[in-house]
Amino acid sequence: xxxxxxxxxxxxxxxxxxxxxxxxxxxxxxxxxxxxxxxxxxxxxxxxxxxxxxxxxxxxxxxxxxxxxxxxxxxxxxxxxxxxxxxxxxxxxxxxxxxxxxxxxxxxxxxxxxxxxxxxxxxxxxxxxxx
Numbered sequence: 021x022x023x024x025x026x027x028x029x030x031x032x033x034x035x036x037x038x039x040x041x042x043x044x045x046x047x048x049x050x051x052x053x054x055x056x057x058x059x060x061x062x063x064x065x066x067x068x069x070x071x072x073x074x075x076x077x078x079x080x081x082x083x084x085x086x087x088x089x090x091x092x093x094x095x096x097x098x099x100x101x102x103x104x105x106x107x108x109x110x111x112x113x114x115x116x117x118x119x120x121x122x123x124x125x126x127x128x129x130x131x132x133x134x135x136x137x138x139x140x141x142x143x144x145x146x147x148x149x150x151x
Contacts, residue, residue, distance in 0.1 A: 026054045033061035033089075046071040050078040058082055062089035069096050076103025076110075083109055088117040097124020101131035110135055114142040 032045065042063050049055045064072060064087065076082070092100070092115060101124075104110060113132065120128075120143060132139050 027052070028054050029057040029059075030055060031059035031061070032063065034063045042068045043071045046075045049082075050075050052079070053081055055079065055081055057084040057086075059086040059088065060090075061087075064090045064096065069099050073099040073103035076100070076107045079107070080109060082107070084112040084114075085110060086112070086114040090118050092118050092120040092124045094121050094123040094127075097121065097127045100124075101127035104128070104131035105134050108135060109137060110139060111137050112140045112142070114140075116142040116144040 030045075030049070032042070046068070049058070058075075060072070076085075090096075097120065104113070110132075113128070115128075125143065128141070132141055
């Protein structure tokens with residue numbers, strides 16, 4: 021991809037990619053200067069999670085991150101929050117279509133308090149289970 025290529029929105033899912041190609045895509049956009057909206061559906065596992073952290077740490081244009089169809093366990097939530105702690109451009113974080121563990125919710129909220137933009141955080145909290 022040339023420096024003159026302008027891509028402002030990218031959406032990809034497990035239907036289109038394997039773990040290696042997802043890492044390659046995320047790596048490209050770490051320093052890409054036009055990406056504003058990123059939607060990732062059902063593909064984040066293992067090294068992809070670490071690559072997403074790196075993208076969030078290094079990209080200075082992303083405004084919207086939507087993660088769909090993944091489970092955000094504590095380790096993954098910590099990686100995202102570490103990436104967000106240095107990101108000063110994010111305005112929307114939407115994980116409403118994911119299962120998010122409680123520890124991850126706390127980590128994400130903590131990271132977003134450090135963001136200098138006004139952030140909309142979409143999270144769907146399931147109703148308590150009847151016992």
